[in-house]
Amino acid sequence: MNTVTLPDGPSLPRFVQGGVALAAPLWMMRRLRERYGSAFTINIPVFGEAVVISDPAEVKQLFMTSPELADILDINLGLVLGPNSFFAISGDAHKKQRKLLTPPFHGRRLRAYEAIIEEEAVREMAVWPEGREFATLGPMMRITLNAILRAVFGADGDELAELRTLLPAMVKLGSRLVALPIPRTDLGRWSPWGRAHAYRREYDAIIDRLIAAARQDPRLDERDDVLALMLQSQCDDGSGMSRDEISDQLLTLLTAGHETTATTLAWAVERLRRHPAVLRRLADEADADESQLREATILEVQRVRPVIDGTLRKVRVPGLRLGRWTLPEGQVVLVSIYLIHRDEALFPNARSFDPDRFVDARPDTYQWIPFGGGVRRCIGAAFAHMEMNVVLRTLLRDFTLEPTSERGERWHSRGVAYCPAKGGRAVVHRRAEERQSPDHAARAEAAA
Numbered sequence: 001m002n003t004v005t006l007p008d009g010p011s012l013p014r015f016v017q018g019g020v021a022l023a024a025p026l027w028m029m030r031r032l033r034e035r036y037g038s039a040f041t042i043n044i045p046v047f048g049e050a051v052v053i054s055d056p057a058e059v060k061q062l063f064m065t066s067p068e069l070a071d072i073l074d075i076n077l078g079l080v081l082g083p084n085s086f087f088a089i090s091g092d093a094h095k096k097q098r099k100l101l102t103p104p105f106h107g108r109r110l111r112a113y114e115a116i117i118e119e120e121a122v123r124e125m126a127v128w129p130e131g132r133e134f135a136t137l138g139p140m141m142r143i144t145l146n147a148i149l150r151a152v153f154g155a156d157g158d159e160l161a162e163l164r165t166l167l168p169a170m171v172k173l174g175s176r177l178v179a180l181p182i183p184r185t186d187l188g189r190w191s192p193w194g195r196a197h198a199y200r201r202e203y204d205a206i207i208d209r210l211i212a213a214a215r216q217d218p219r220l221d222e223r224d225d226v227l228a229l230m231l232q233s234q235c236d237d238g239s240g241m242s243r244d245e246i247s248d249q250l251l252t253l254l255t256a257g258h259e260t261t262a263t264t265l266a267w268a269v270e271r272l273r274r275h276p277a278v279l280r281r282l283a284d285e286a287d288a289d290e291s292q293l294r295e296a297t298i299l300e301v302q303r304v305r306p307v308i309d310g311t312l313r314k315v316r317v318p319g320l321r322l323g324r325w326t327l328p329e330g331q332v333v334l335v336s337i338y339l340i341h342r343d344e345a346l347f348p349n350a351r352s353f354d355p356d357r358f359v360d361a362r363p364d365t366y367q368w369i370p371f372g373g374g375v376r377r378c379i380g381a382a383f384a385h386m387e388m389n390v391v392l393r394t395l396l397r398d399f400t401l402e403p404t405s406e407r408g409e410r411w412h413s414r415g416v417a418y419c420p421a422k423g424g425r426a427v428v429h430r431r432a433e434e435r436q437s438p439d440h441a442a443r444a445e446a447a448a
């Protein structure tokens with residue numbers, strides 16, 4: 001039998017380490033990286049002993065390890081999002097769902113969503129105040145929520161309006177419950193779990209109406225939304241997705257995709273206001289209808305401000321060899337996205353914001369990892385990139401963003417994602433009409 005070898009780490013009691021991890025998680029990661037190197041073991045409540053890694057070779061090895069040997073850590077997400085959620089399934093069930101749901105998020109399908117996203121961005125930006133500072137996180141959240149509801153849920157009319165109100169409250173409560181212990185007894189309808197069940201019943205009723213309407217739609221096969229594709233999708237064995245699978249996965253896509261994309265966009269605004277030379281070049285590029293620097297900027301924002309700071313795996317076999325270590329069955333491993341992105345050996349001048357590092361250079365799959373990696377890599381990565389590209393393009397074409405010499409906004413944890421502490425504050429000025437997005441005026445008028 002292989003002897004277990006774990007990296008060193010602090011010997012402070014679990015509750016002390018837990019307290020620091022709660023109060024200053026990023027500071028703790030930096031300090032431990034300085035003290036112990038690219039791998040260390042921490043001991044915190046909920047996870048127990050967890051090995052943190054940030055060496056690209058070890059990260060690559062873990063991401064490439066078969067899910068039978070190491071897979072995601074199942075926290076309460078299955079209870080919050082449903083037993084058929086990506087975050088609750090593994091093995092063959094996971095493989096089958098990836099196969100069914102990967103096509104809607106790639107290639108030609110993605111281009112079909114661009115118009116919806118631009119429309120949502122123009123509608124939201126039509127009411128932005130001029131010359132007065134405001135936080136962009138709220139508007140970005142509304143854009144990404146509506147984009148997913150329309151492009152993914154295929155929602156329209158009453159259902160769209162109802163989901164717009166219900167889902168933010170439901171997701172907010174859900175992301176709190178993920179970290180809480182599950183009560184053994186029913187605490188009643190006014191308890192957080194009771195409220196979560198009531199939200200879920202309301203949500204399922206709306207989804208049933210959307211599914212019923214889609215099934216009766218004679219032009220279902222011409223539709224591009226993910227729900228329509230789910231209803232028509234089939235595996236090699238001829239099986240498709242059940243109603244419960246569709247309902248759980250739609251909620252999962254929204255929960256995983258809406259806040260992450262919005263917080264990244266708010267960081268983009270925050271970073272760009274502090275880098276006026278890049279901002280000027282981006283505005284010129286948008287006028288020339290090009291996108292190379294903007295695409296590189298998105299990659300760089302995700303490198304310096306990864307909104308998800310780490311991703312977890314759990315070892316499923318005894319004595320798993322991972323680089324220098326031999327891990328026991330049940331060992332929790334945290335890949336620190338935050339630490340790997342600030343590694344000087346991988347990204348010279350790692351702390352500076354420099355989109356040019358990604359112009360003409362694709363990032364390495366195991367060093368630039370804001371979307372995680374391996375068979376669990378974010379299924380919406382290409383969708384998110386396209387969405388951020390369209391929203392930033394609209395912003396740059398329709399407005400000038402005032403630079404600022406203020407200090408950068410601090411990182412603030414919203415539970416799931418990190419956002420700029422002041423919400424990515426902006427001061428904007430509308431640009432001359434002829435330089436704005438081609439159909440800006442018509443859309444803004446319709447939206448108003």
Ligand code: HEM
Pocket residue numbers: 072086087098148152252253254256257258260261264307308310311312370371372373374375376377378379380381383384
């Ligand atoms: C900037 C935006 C986004 C970021 C930073 C992000 C980040 C992540 C990360 C770190 C993971 C875990 C990967 C791992 O464990 O290796 C993940 C998984 C996932 N993401 Fe995203 N995501 C974003 C946008 C989206 C969007 C737009 C969608 C869908 C519309 C989405 C759907 C998912 C799903 C379903 C999973 C689970 C995949 C699985 O377990 O197979 N994400 N994402």
